[in-house]
Amino acid sequence: MNARQQQILQMVVERGRMNVSDLSRITGVSEVTIRQDLNLLEKQNYLRRAHGYAMPLESDDVETRMMNNFPVKQRLAEYAASLVKDGETIFIENGSSNALLARALGHNRRLTLITASSHIAWLLRESECEVILVGGSYQKKSETMVGPLARAFIRQINFTKAFIGIDGWQPDTGFTGKDMLRSDLVSAVLDKESETIVLSDSSKFSVTWPWPLDAQHKFRRVITDNALDRRTVQQLEESGLKVDLVDCRDGAS
Structure with a gap:
């Protein structure tokens, strides 16, 4: 594009x-x-x-949100895609940056992509990779599968990496989400002990929402843009996270 x-x-x-x-x-x-x-x-x-x-x-405005700050999210998705190895099985959670990541990975026929987002599954309908859609209760507004059946599904399937979208982060609360059921599903993903990666633009790192995503500190890595302030980067690193800052300025390679 x-x-x-x-x-x-x-x-x-x-x-x-x-x-x-x-x-x-x-x-x-x-x-x-x-x-x-x-x-x-x-x-x-x-x-x-x-x-x-x-x-x-x-739709659930996933595409609309995708276009908000699109060049930054596109670069983040491209960087995240570069970390995925040929033949891996990965989980991609809901969200605009994750939808762009799914687009970037869809051409690789040796990948297996698992998602709870029916919107992401729809985006991959003509892709080369294998797509597995988590079952469960259908949350119409977010186009996401949630609830006990979705959690049970996650427990029964394996993946090497999980890319998670967040709604907020503060030093005293950690990562937080707007929606209780979606946050509950993220906790089930974190219980799998795979490499769990936050994929989000830097605008989310000064906001707090009600539902904790990482009470047991199981996230391992954060991918965000280099507009994130140095103090926040330091706080994330002090909590044990690897922070990848992607240069998203115009003309950056």
């Missing part, structure tokens, strides 16, 4: 609907080029088209 297409997605998400002529005027390219961009973005499940304009996908 090039810079212009990222700009188009950002505008569509922020404004809810953009017509072709306005996109052409703002980006400085022809309407023919805009239509080609929109066709590509629709084919890749980033937005949907109607006659003369484009709109965000209607």
